Amino acid sequence: xxxxxxxxxxAVADAGSLTHAGDTLHLSQSAVSRQIRSLEDSLNTTLFxxxxxxxxxxxxxELLFDATRAMNKRLEAAAARIRDSEEEVFGELKVxxxxxxxxxxxxxxxxxxxxxxxxxKIDLMLEERVLDLPMREADVAIRMKEPSQADLIRKRLMNIxxxxxxxxxxxxxxxxxxxxxxxxxxxxxxxxPNAAQVAAGATLVSHLLSNDVxxxxxxxxxxxxxxxxxxxLGVGVLPDYLTEDFPQLIRVLPDTESGEVPVFLAYPExxxxxxxxxxxxxxxxxxxxxxxxxxxxxxxxx
Numbered sequence: 001x002x003x004x005x006x007x008x009x010x011a012v013a014d015a016g017s018l019t020h021a022g023d024t025l026h027l028s029q030s031a032v033s034r035q036i037r038s039l040e041d042s043l044n045t046t047l048f049x050x051x052x053x054x055x056x057x058x059x060x061x062e063l064l065f066d067a068t069r070a071m072n073k074r075l076e077a078a079a080a081r082i083r084d085s086e087e088e089v090f091g092e093l094k095v096x097x098x099x100x101x102x103x104x105x106x107x108x109x110x111x112x113x114x115x116x117x118x119x120x121k122i123d124l125m126l127e128e129r130v131l132d133l134p135m136r137e138a139d140v141a142i143r144m145k146e147p148s149q150a151d152l153i154r155k156r157l158m159n160i161x162x163x164x165x166x167x168x169x170x171x172x173x174x175x176x177x178x179x180x181x182x183x184x185x186x187x188x189x190x191x192x193p194n195a196a197q198v199a200a201g202a203t204l205v206s207h208l209l210s211n212d213v214x215x216x217x218x219x220x221x222x223x224x225x226x227x228x229x230x231x232x233l234g235v236g237v238l239p240d241y242l243t244e245d246f247p248q249l250i251r252v253l254p255d256t257e258s259g260e261v262p263v264f265l266a267y268p269e270x271x272x273x274x275x276x277x278x279x280x281x282x283x284x285x286x287x288x289x290x291x292x293x294x295x296x297x298x299x300x301x302x
Contacts, residue, residue: 005039008032009047010068013061016054039177073136077270090119093276097142100222101263102126105241106284108144120276121261128196128221133268140267140280147266154266155281156289162201162238162258164208170232175237179251180211184284187215187234189225196220200258205237208256244294 011021012032022032027086040047047061053074057065097106102124108215131137134151141147147154164183171177190205191197195218209216215234217267222238224247229236235252239261243249271277 001042001208002039004289005042006064006068006071008035009039011034012048012055013057013065013068015212016056018055024288025067042168043136056163063148063240070135071222077136077268085288089117090121090277090278091120091276092127093122093138094138094141095142095280095282096125096127096131096134096138098128098144098241099126101142101144101241103221103223104226104245106244109287113280117279120279133266136268139271139274140265140277142284143264143266146262146264149266150176151269152235152266153262153269155285157174157263157265157284158241158292159260160241161260161264162198162237163240164235164252165229165242166235166252167230167232168250169247170234171250172228173232180208180253180256183235183253184207184212184214187217188213189217189219189228189236190223191220191225191237192218198258198261203238204256204258208237217278224225231251241291256293 004255008021008025008027012023015024016023018029018032018036021027022029023034043064045060046058048055050057060097095106106126110124113122114120116276125131125138130143130147131141132149133139133141133147134149138288142157144160146156166177176182177186188208189256190208191201193202193206193209195202202240217228217233218221219228225236226238226242228234229238231245238249240257243251264279267274267277267281
């Protein structure tokens with residue numbers, strides 16, 4: 001099968017238009033159209049339905065587009081590996097992690113990485129959905145559980161727990177919280193137990209709600225829950241890594257916490273030699289070590 005025709009087909013399928021694909025490929029619309037007709041003839045099938053608003057893939061076209069999309073991602077990965085073996089640390093690095101961890105812990109620390117590698121471009125994708133690393137939806141992932149995908153290099157960074165926090169202003173102006181039953185008389189700020197989150201956090205929230213809690217504020221990520229706690233709206237279920245950067249958080253009910261949640265950094269085996277990945281991995285590990293030291297120092301009385 002002609003690679004050049006496949007490249008043109010992929011551009012047309014991606015753009016949904018012969019004209020837009022031609023602009024991308026620097027070819028005339030007629031040249032693109034001829035290549036598509038030639039490819040359809042060689043395969044003895046129709047790849048596109050033509051209509052006034054553009055092109056729609058046929059079932060056979062969808063199958064071919066899935067294949068060319070996978071090929072394109074593999075070619076991008078190969079190109080990245082070649083560049084990384086010859087160049088300094090620069091270019092785009094796609095990093096995915098959860099909204100909470102990425103917003104509250106990772107993003108505020110990235111200035112240190114940019115100071116060291118000013119030509120690095122981080123594309124930070126924050127969502128609860130697990131992106132497919134081998135298919136290059138992202139280059140590096142920080143996940144709140146061990147990745148199950150094959151062909152990944154993984155590194156356990158730390159363990160976190162979900163705990164109860166409030167501000168001193170809130171504690172001073174509301175009834176005491178000395179035992180678990182006392183939570184019922186306060187507004188509980190948390191994620192809905194059915195929302196996408198780590199299982200340990202959902203289990204803790206379900207346990208707290210079983211204590212006849214009447215007033216709640218549910219938020220679909222920990223960043224929103226943090227803002228509500230800092231605004232003195234109630235007692236929040238938050239990850240313990242926040243205590244370093246938000247010293248105004250006071251832990252409530254020290255004996256109440258979730259199970260341990262492992263935090264893993266992972267990237268595809270094919271990016272083992274990537275200088276960009278190595279730079280990001282080393283940066284995150286250094287920040288984790290600094291985070292642990294700071295927390296340890298806070299626990300040691302002067």
